[in-house]
Amino acid sequence: MATPSETQRDGDGADETLLRFVERFAMVLSGFGLARMPARVFAYVLADDADRYSAAELARALRVSPAAISGAVRTLVDAGLLGKEREPGARVDTYRIDDDDLWATIVAQRIDMVEPFERIAAEGVELLGADTPGGRRLRETQEFYAFMRAKFPEIITEWQEHKRALFGDGDPDHPA
Amino acid sequence: MATPSETQRDGDGADETLLRFVERFAMVLSGFGLARMPARVFAYVLADDADRYSAAELARALRVSPAAISGAVRTLVDAGLLGKEREPGARVDTYRIDDDDLWATIVAQRIDMVEPFERIAAEGVELLGADTPGGRRLRETQEFYAFMRAKFPEIITEWQEHKRALFGDGDPDHPA
DNA sequence: TGCCAGTTTCATTATTTCGTGAAATGATGA
DNA sequence: TCATCATTTCACGAAATAATGAAACTGGCA
Numbered sequence: 001m002a003t004p005s006e007t008q009r010d011g012d013g014a015d016e017t018l019l020r021f022v023e024r025f026a027m028v029l030s031g032f033g034l035a036r037m038p039a040r041v042f043a044y045v046l047a048d049d050a051d052r053y054s055a056a057e058l059a060r061a062l063r064v065s066p067a068a069i070s071g072a073v074r075t076l077v078d079a080g081l082l083g084k085e086r087e088p089g090a091r092v093d094t095y096r097i098d099d100d101d102l103w104a105t106i107v108a109q110r111i112d113m114v115e116p117f118e119r120i121a122a123e124g125v126e127l128l129g130a131d132t133p134g135g136r137r138l139r140e141t142q143e144f145y146a147f148m149r150a151k152f153p154e155i156i157t158e159w160q161e162h163k164r165a166l167f168g169d170g171d172p173d174h175p176a
Numbered sequence: 177m178a179t180p181s182e183t184q185r186d187g188d189g190a191d192e193t194l195l196r197f198v199e200r201f202a203m204v205l206s207g208f209g210l211a212r213m214p215a216r217v218f219a220y221v222l223a224d225d226a227d228r229y230s231a232a233e234l235a236r237a238l239r240v241s242p243a244a245i246s247g248a249v250r251t252l253v254d255a256g257l258l259g260k261e262r263e264p265g266a267r268v269d270t271y272r273i274d275d276d277d278l279w280a281t282i283v284a285q286r287i288d289m290v291e292p293f294e295r296i297a298a299e300g301v302e303l304l305g306a307d308t309p310g311g312r313r314l315r316e317t318q319e320f321y322a323f324m325r326a327k328f329p330e331i332i333t334e335w336q337e338h339k340r341a342l343f344g345d346g347d348p349d350h351p352a
Numbered sequence: 353t354g355c356c357a358g359t360t361t362c363a364t365t366a367t368t369t370c371g372t373g374a375a376a377t378g379a380t381g382a
Numbered sequence: 383t384c385a386t387c388a389t390t391t392c393a394c395g396a397a398a399t400a401a402t403g404a405a406a407c408t409g410g411c412a
Contacts, residue, residue, distance in 0.1 A: 021303055028292045033209060036400070046317070047300055047310040056358060065402050070360055091410065092358060097313070103320040116204045120197075124223055127197055134223040137273070140339070141222070144279040147338050148331075155327060162323050163316070212370070232388060241372050246390055267380060268388060 019062070022047060037064070037072040042081055045097055052087070052094040080105055104156045111152045118145040195238070198223060213240070213248040218257055221273055228261070228270040256281055280332045287328045294321040 025043035030036050040062055045053060048061070055073060059066045073095055076082035083098045098105065121142035128135035201223065202215035210218065216238055221229060224237070231249060235242045249271055252258035259274045274281065297318035304311035 017303065021300055025296050025300065028296050031209070031289070031292070033207070046313050047304060049304075049309045051309060054358080055360095066359065067361080067403080068401055071401090074360095102313075103317070113207070116207070120201050120204050124197055124201065127193065128223060128225075133225045133227060137222050137278075140343070141279070143339070143342055144335065147335055151331060151334070155324075155331075158327070159320065159323055163319070166319055167316070230388080231390095242389065243373080243391080244371055247371090250390095 018044075018047065022062070035072075035075065037068050038075040038079075040064070041069065041072045042076055045082065045095065052085070052096045054092045054094050056092070058095070080109060101160070104160060107152060107156050107159070111149055114145050114149045114152075118142055118149065121145060194220075194223065198238070211248075211251065213244050214251040214255075216240075217245065217248045218252055221258065221271065228263070228272045230268045230270050232268070234271070256285060277336070280336060283328060283332050283335070287325055290321050290325045290328075294318055294325065297321065 022040060022043045025047065026036065026039035029039035029043060034042065041058055044058065044062055053061070055066060055069045058073070059069045062069075073082060073084070077084050077095070080098070081102075082095045084093050084095055086093050121138045124138035125135050125142060128138065130136065130139055198216060198219045201219035202212065205215035205219060206212050217234055220234065220238055229237070231242060231245045234249070235245045238245075249258060249260070253260050253271070256274070257278075258271045260269050260271055262269050297314045300314035301311050301318060304314065306312065306315055
């Protein structure tokens with residue numbers, strides 16, 4: 001268990017075992033629509049212990065080019081998965097996970113992704129007429145997505161309750 | 177409204193307007209992880225009025241090669257989105273949407289897609305230890321996906337109830 | 353003003369994905 | 383058995399995507 005590599009940090013990258021894990025996690029995440037490099041960065045920031053990273057640190061740790069990090073962190077910040085901050089007095093920006101309600105945030109974002117479905121389905125109903133077989137199928141599709149959109153906030157609330165029940169009311173990072 | 181193209185069918189493809197709609201619908205669907213060609217086929221079968229299509233008909237209607245259809249319909253059949261049938265006495269297989277509970281089926285399939293997340297997160301907790309910041313974040317991740325997985329069947333049930341309330345108890349394709 | 357570390361942009365390269373044509377396969381009916 | 387038509391498989395070319403190196407740019411400091 002206590003192989004040297006297990007604690008090896010800095011130098012030319014993070015712990016080998018961790019990196020392997022990050023790669024596989026990123027693979028799973030990319031199945032959910034997140035691009036490869038952002039997925040890596042997200043997985044790493046989620047799994048590694050520090051809670052702030054500069055772009056240069058991420059590049060070193062993941063052994064990828066600073067250029068790749070540049071694009072990836074922008075994607076993640078735009079998506080709201082990563083926060084960009086400047087430590088008082090520091091010369092560089094740092095990135096961190098907006099920890100408190102990570103998954104609630106992610107679900108909340110999915111809400112907006114449902115809208116295009118609703119819109120295109122509605123358009124189809126109009127195009128085809130509500131009295132055609134195709135129109136009826138699209139009507140059902142439209143209703144389904146409307147239903148899902150309405151359901152999301154409820155799911156978020158329930159998750160938050162569930163989380164409190166599991167981890168307690170305090171800071172989830174420091175359970176009693 | 178009553179342009180000639182609106183009823184033009186057969187020949188070298190389906191109605192132009194419909195095809196454009198199908199393309200855009202497919203675009204939206206592909207944002208949800210469905211590959212391009214399967215998305216096109218699915219969108220077309222959903223929107224067009226006939227309820228059975230041979231592979232050759234799909235190829236002609238969508239103006240793509242039979243080879244492309246071959247791959248696409250297999251994907252869709254494997255995914256449970258399309259049923260493959262043989263009309264009694266016919267010489268070819270036909271494909272149709274398994275209409276009754278289309279969206280319930282799709283949601284049900286998403287359940288299995290959640291499992292890899294749970295698994296990789298659990299693995300991460302074990303790797304990092306539950307007492308590290310990273311381990312705690314992954315623990316929350318794991319719990320979130322477990323929660324979602326448990327939630328799905330409930331969502332499906334509620335959708336089915338909602339649908340009944342909207343369209344009545346009868347055949348949704350032929351509401352009273 | 354000029355330098356330095358860090359970051360971003362851009363063009364290029366490598367990889368992957370997508371869809372086609374053509375040949376192989378399979379099934380039907382003469 | 384052979385001929386015909388639909389479907390599937392496979393290898394190829396085109397297009398999209400991912401990641402890099404190198405150059406340009408930024409803010410802070412001497």
